[in-house]
Amino acid sequence: MSRTHRRLMPLAALVAAFVVVTGLVAGYGARGTSAHEGEEHPAHIHSGTCGAGLGDVVYPLNNVGAPMMNASGTPEASMPMGATDAIPVDVSVTTVQTTLAELTSNPYAINVHESADNIGNYIACGNVGGEMMGSDLAIGLGELNGSGYSGVAWLHDNGDGSTTVSVFLTESGAEGAGAEASPAAATTSGSTTAAVEIKNFAFDPPSIEVAAGTTVTWTNDDQAPHTATQNGTGFQSNKIDPGASFSFTFDTPGTYEYHCEYHPNMHGTVVVK
Numbered sequence: 068m069s070r071t072h073r074r075l076m077p078l079a080a081l082v083a084a085f086v087v088v089t090g091l092v093a094g095y096g097a098r099g100t101s102a103h104e105g106e107e108h109p110a111h112i113h114s115g116t117c118g119a120g121l122g123d124v125v126y127p128l129n130n131v132g133a134p135m136m137n138a139s140g141t142p143e144a145s146m147p148m149g150a151t152d153a154i155p156v157d158v159s160v161t162t163v164q165t166t167l168a169e170l171t172s173n174p175y176a177i178n179v180h181e182s183a184d185n186i187g188n189y190i191a192c193g194n195v196g197g198e199m200m201g202s203d204l205a206i207g208l209g210e211l212n213g214s215g216y217s218g219v220a221w222l223h224d225n226g227d228g229s230t231t232v233s234v235f236l237t238e239s240g241a242e243g244a245g246a247e248a249s250p251a252a253a254t255t256s257g258s259t260t261a262a263v264e265i266k267n268f269a270f271d272p273p274s275i276e277v278a279a280g281t282t283v284t285w286t287n288d289d290q291a292p293h294t295a296t297q298n299g300t301g302f303q304s305n306k307i308d309p310g311a312s313f314s315f316t317f318d319t320p321g322t323y324e325y326h327c328e329y330h331p332n333m334h335g336t337v338v339v340k
Contacts, residue, residue, distance in 0.1 A: 107132045108190065108216075109180040110159055110234055117176045117192035117209070118268045119291045119330070126165065131179055131236050132157035156218075159234040167204060167224035170195050177208065177220045179236060189332050190214035191236060195222070202226065208236065212333060213273030215239045262286065263335065265293050265307070265327075270335035277317060279339055284314040294328040295335070301325075 107130040115122030175195040181188040193208040202224040210217045218236035225231060261281055264271045266288040277283065285295045287307040295304040295313055301323065304313035317323065317339045327333035 106157070107182070108157065108236065109183055109186060111178055111180075112163065112170070112195070112232070113176050113178050114174065115176060116174050116194050117178065117211075120174070121176060121178060121192070125175065126161075126163040126232075128161040128163075128177070128232055128234065129159045131159040131234050133159065154237060157236040159236075160231065162225070162229050162231050164229050166228055167202070167222055167230045170222065170230060171199075171204065177206070177232070177234065179208065179216070179234070181214065187332050188212060188214075188334070190216045191218060193220060208234070209267070210239075211267070212269045213271065213335075260284065263295075264288055265295075268330055269333060270295075270327075273334065274336040274338065276338040276340060279318055279320050280316065281339070282314050282316040283337060284312050286312045292329060293333070295325050296328050298324045298326060 110128040110131050111124040112126040112128065113121050113123065114125050177193050177195065178189055179191040180186050181190050189211045191208040191214065192211055193206045195204070195206055197204055197206055204222045206220050206222070208216075208218040208220055215238050216236050217239070218234065220235070221233045223231045223233075259278075259281055261275055261277050261283045263275065263283060263285045265285055268289065268291075270285070275283070285304065285307060287293050287309050290309055292306045292308050294306060295302070295315075297303065302315040302325070304315075307313050317337060320339045323337040323339065325335050325337070
């Protein structure tokens, strides 16, 4: 299959999704639709780029997964249709008062947060850029911090100085046709060593289960320094420079939660059996 065909096939699916959402926006007051009842993810357009370069919020977006609102501002009842085992998608639609040309002429990123209560935990992010398709631009939203969430944002220049931003988010462990449940933690029982990679401003895997006496090694594969610091008191790596590693032996069973002191949105867990 040619490179062109590999690219056009997913774009065709995205175009179909965009047409559906555009139709919804025309009939409603434009918010979103929730794949997980009661679950909403705040989202914003930030200055800068995903990761250490993420800057301030420039344009707030409607919560991803918030109820769709009709023209009078009343939540619209959902209407399930088709296959009952379809993989659910959270959606947000927002019109921001700027042109798409402006959004692509400066560094911007679309960032999605876990919840209003845990706003500091970023679950998906994508830099605004790529190949234009007429008045439209599609960008990918990559998973952050082991959230299991990834997706696509579609930006459409309305020609009146505004841009409609549609965010589609899905969870890798969501139940549906072809979806396989992901293990909650990587298990390394029976081994005396375990490894955690620090990459893309996240601990990978974010949670591991090990036997008592296991030595866990964190290796920094990012371009920025990080730490592996136990919450409260406990193990402390201090600064782990790019390419460097830190090891700690867990002799006592328990659950050890940790974070990066430089990037508080980075969290991890070691469960010792």
